[in-house]
Amino acid sequence: MGVRLDSPWQLLNASVAEAVGGYLGVYEVRSFDGNYLRIGYAGGKSQYGLRGEIECLLEKYGAECVDVRFEITSSYLSRYQELLMLHMHDYGRLPRDNAEDPLRLGIITPA
Amino acid sequence: MEGVVLDLELSPEQVMIVEGVRRFVQEEIVPLETDLDPDADELPIEELKRLETMVKGMGFYGLDIPEEFGGPGIDLVTRTLMAIEMSQHRAGLYSPCYKSFGGAGLAQLYEATEDQKERYLFPTLRGEMRGFFALTEPSGGSDPARAIQMTAVRDGDNWILNGTKLYISGADRANYGIVFARTGETLGRDSITCFIVDTDMDGFYVRRIVHTLRNSHYATELQFENVSVPNRNVLGEVNKGFAIANDRLVRQRIPYAAGCIGVAIRAQEMAIDWAKNRETFGAPLSTRQAIQWMIVDNEIDIRQARWLTLEAAAKADRGNNYRAEAAMAKLVATEAAGRVVDRSMQIFGGAGMTKDLPLERWYRELRIRRVGEGASEIQRIILARELIGGSFK
Numbered sequence A: 001m002g003v004r005l006d007s008p009w010q011l012l013n014a015s016v017a018e019a020v021g022g023y024l025g026v027y028e029v030r031s032f033d034g035n036y037l038r039i040g041y042a043g044g045k046s047q048y049g050l051r052g053e054i055e056c057l058l059e060k061y062g063a064e065c066v067d068v069r070f071e072i073t074s075s076y077l078s079r080y081q082e083l084l085m086l087h088m089h090d091y092g093r094l095p096r097d098n099a100e101d102p103l104r105l106g107i108i109t110p111a
Numbered sequence B: 001m002e003g004v005v006l007d008l009e010l011s012p013e014q015v016m017i018v019e020g021v022r023r024f025v026q027e028e029i030v031p032l033e034t035d036l037d038p039d040a041d042e043l044p045i046e047e048l049k050r051l052e053t054m055v056k057g058m059g060f061y062g063l064d065i066p067e068e069f070g071g072p073g074i075d076l077v078t079r080t081l082m083a084i085e086m087s088q089h090r091a092g093l094y095s096p097c098y099k100s101f102g103g104a105g106l107a108q109l110y111e112a113t114e115d116q117k118e119r120y121l122f123p124t125l126r127g128e129m130r131g132f133f134a135l136t137e138p139s140g141g142s143d144p145a146r147a148i149q150m151t152a153v154r155d156g157d158n159w160i161l162n163g164t165k166l167y168i169s170g171a172d173r174a175n176y177g178i179v180f181a182r183t184g185e186t187l188g189r190d191s192i193t194c195f196i197v198d199t200d201m202d203g204f205y206v207r208r209i210v211h212t213l214r215n216s217h218y219a220t221e222l223q224f225e226n227v228s229v230p231n232r233n234v235l236g237e238v239n240k241g242f243a244i245a246n247d248r249l250v251r252q253r254i255p256y257a258a259g260c261i262g263v264a265i266r267a268q269e270m271a272i273d274w275a276k277n278r279e280t281f282g283a284p285l286s287t288r289q290a291i292q293w294m295i296v297d298n299e300i301d302i303r304q305a306r307w308l309t310l311e312a313a314a315k316a317d318r319g320n321n322y323r324a325e326a327a328m329a330k331l332v333a334t335e336a337a338g339r340v341v342d343r344s345m346q347i348f349g350g351a352g353m354t355k356d357l358p359l360e361r362w363y364r365e366l367r368i369r370r371v372g373e374g375a376s377e378i379q380r381i382i383l384a385r386e387l388i389g390g391s392f393k
Helices: A012-017 A047-062 A076-091 B012-035 B043-057 B075-085 B107-111 B115-123 B246-277 B289-317 B323-353 B359-369 B378-389
Strands: A025-030 A037-040 A066-072 B130-134 B152-155 B158-169 B176-182 B192-198 B203-211 B219-230
Touching: A012 A047, A012 B246, A025 A047, A025 A076, A037 A047, A037 A076, A047 A066, A066 B115, A076 B203, B012 B075, B012 B158, B043 B152, B075 B246, B107 B246, B130 B158, B152 B359, B158 B176, B158 B192, B192 B219, B246 B289, B246 B323, B323 B359, B323 B378
Parallel strands: B130 B176
Antiparallel strands: A025 A037, A025 A066, B152 B158, B152 B176, B158 B219, B176 B192, B203 B219
């Protein structure tokens, strides 16, 4: 597993939600101009896992308006925090729609 | 016979403290967990502050801070009893009461120079700074005296550090760390020095998070590239880094063991309750011999671990050498708790495997306890030396 997500970006639509299972994991959402909009996770309290989270993203952003990618992992909390820290390292701020997350993030500097 | 504890009754003060902590966990901590992710290890800031205020009002904040530095001055037996209670919730093994009882800083800093205490220890105790402890490297952790490959080379008034540390907790959020590096020519304890490294020093990097069984409370990998550390940041003496705070490190093993016991007790309580209410083939599980024997074996494991841990604490409080007892407590409690949670999961059947219950989290996290703070094999080595050396009676 690399430090950054390396799964391919997919156009967010209903077929992506149908294909992904109810697994635990993390996801990233990006606008077409490359700006990260949200980093999130499907954790132990999510009703339908990544599938449920992707469906919520469809409601929030609309079909075929953004790109999404995800990673299946049981270490969803530590991976989620790592992705946020990576984003802070790369861009100096959180993704637009993560600003409200009450997290106390650390600092990492990938090689 | 030296070291035998015969008085098994808690004092009225201890009973009051234990009951107070138990009530705090049940009434303040457990209800908060219904809204948290099953693997969470932190509370929202406002909740943490509220609980810290309550704990300060109880007089228990900073439990592990030595009394001469402002701690509440609780003896180790009572501290152990409290640790058993404090871990009895979902996140209790690695975040007992979500750290609302306050931290103690790094044990080594209590042996620091006055200048170092002013710059690091006291701000840490005030909650203004956080530290990490970095001993393990990719080359090894159980035998750091030989495994440490990080070097520190004298350069005028500074030391230049180069190397990598692995499985380090909290470094990504810390202001400084205690780092062990090789300063001598030989392999062995007598060539290791302990340094205090500020995380904003050039060349210090937290490269990645190391993802483990423990979903939260993660570890990190650190890299030191020509980090220049001033000589005044040497902790203790050059080439004598391992000598620092050994007694405090041994002492820490006792609450560490106690946390495992608390989780095991809670798992046992859950298992008994389930067995009395869950029916198969027309009768409660509790009527089945297979289940009864699991519950009995759980109780034996718990009581053995508890008595050994309290014995170690009592010996420490009397000022006797308790190194062997602490090793035995850590070894027995970590392994026993794993067995108890495993049996409890079996009693729960499929439900025991879900995140709806805390058992699967405790199962994963307890597996780590058999390695952390000195692996079970290391504790056995310590005990073998004591026994065969003839000093253990």
